[in-house]
Amino acid sequence: MFIGVLLIITWLVLLLRYPSKAFPVSLAAVFGLAIVAASVAWLDNREAQQLARLELRIVYDPVHCPADRPLQLTLKNRNDVPLVELGWRIAAYAPGDTVNLADNLYTAPRYRGPGELQAQASWQDCLPMPPLRAGYRPQTLEFRAERLQGSFSN
Numbered sequence: 001m002f003i004g005v006l007l008i009i010t011w012l013v014l015l016l017r018y019p020s021k022a023f024p025v026s027l028a029a030v031f032g033l034a035i036v037a038a039s040v041a042w043l044d045n046r047e048a049q050q051l052a053r054l055e056l057r058i059v060y061d062p063v064h065c066p067a068d069r070p071l072q073l074t075l076k077n078r079n080d081v082p083l084v085e086l087g088w089r090i091a092a093y094a095p096g097d098t099v100n101l102a103d104n105l106y107t108a109p110r111y112r113g114p115g116e117l118q119a120q121a122s123w124q125d126c127l128p129m130p131p132l133r134a135g136y137r138p139q140t141l142e143f144r145a146e147r148l149q150g151s152f153s154n
Contacts, residue, residue, distance in 0.1 A: 051148045053078045058090060058127070058143040065126035071143060075113065075123045079152060086113030086150035090130045092141040101141060102130040113150070 015022040055076040062070045071090070077083045088111050092102040109130060114123045129138060 047150075047152070050079050050081070050152050051150055054083070054086070054148070054150075056088070056145040056148075058145060060138045060141070060143065061126075069126040069128050070138065071127040071129060073123075073125050073127050073145075075117065077117045077119055077121055080119050081152045081154070082119055083113065083117040084151045084153050085115065086117075086148065087111065088145040088149070089147045090127070091144050091146045092130065092132055092136070092138070093144065094136070094140065095142060101133045101136050103133060105131060111145075116153075 011022070011026070015026060055074075055078055057074045059072050060070055061072040065072050075086075089104055090102055090111060091100045093100065109128045111127060114125070117123055132138065132141070
């Protein structure tokens, strides 16, 4: 932090003392920072759009899944590029409610995708149940994937 403040003060002194030399350099630096900021914003927007094209469906299915992993996940990659990695958290909601009933503690399971999932491909798996608040039964709840974080091949 101290170094950043020192650099800004030095830049202001040079700009005031030698404006004819410092101004073109400052313009070039601002232009370079603008290019970097625009490229980061573009990449972030592209990744958000690709994550939005993923179709994730989570249902409580103790019949087709083992007892220790009763949530069935169906993932469909609707992108034109393969999914390289994916991570998320599971939230549980009572129908018509907006309060997350899953306790996202440090000990809660970490959910990860299949690794590489080709474009337009599907993947199914059974997942462990996140810890729920006391008094709620999983068969009465809706489960959703939240806080998606992933990357796609270019």
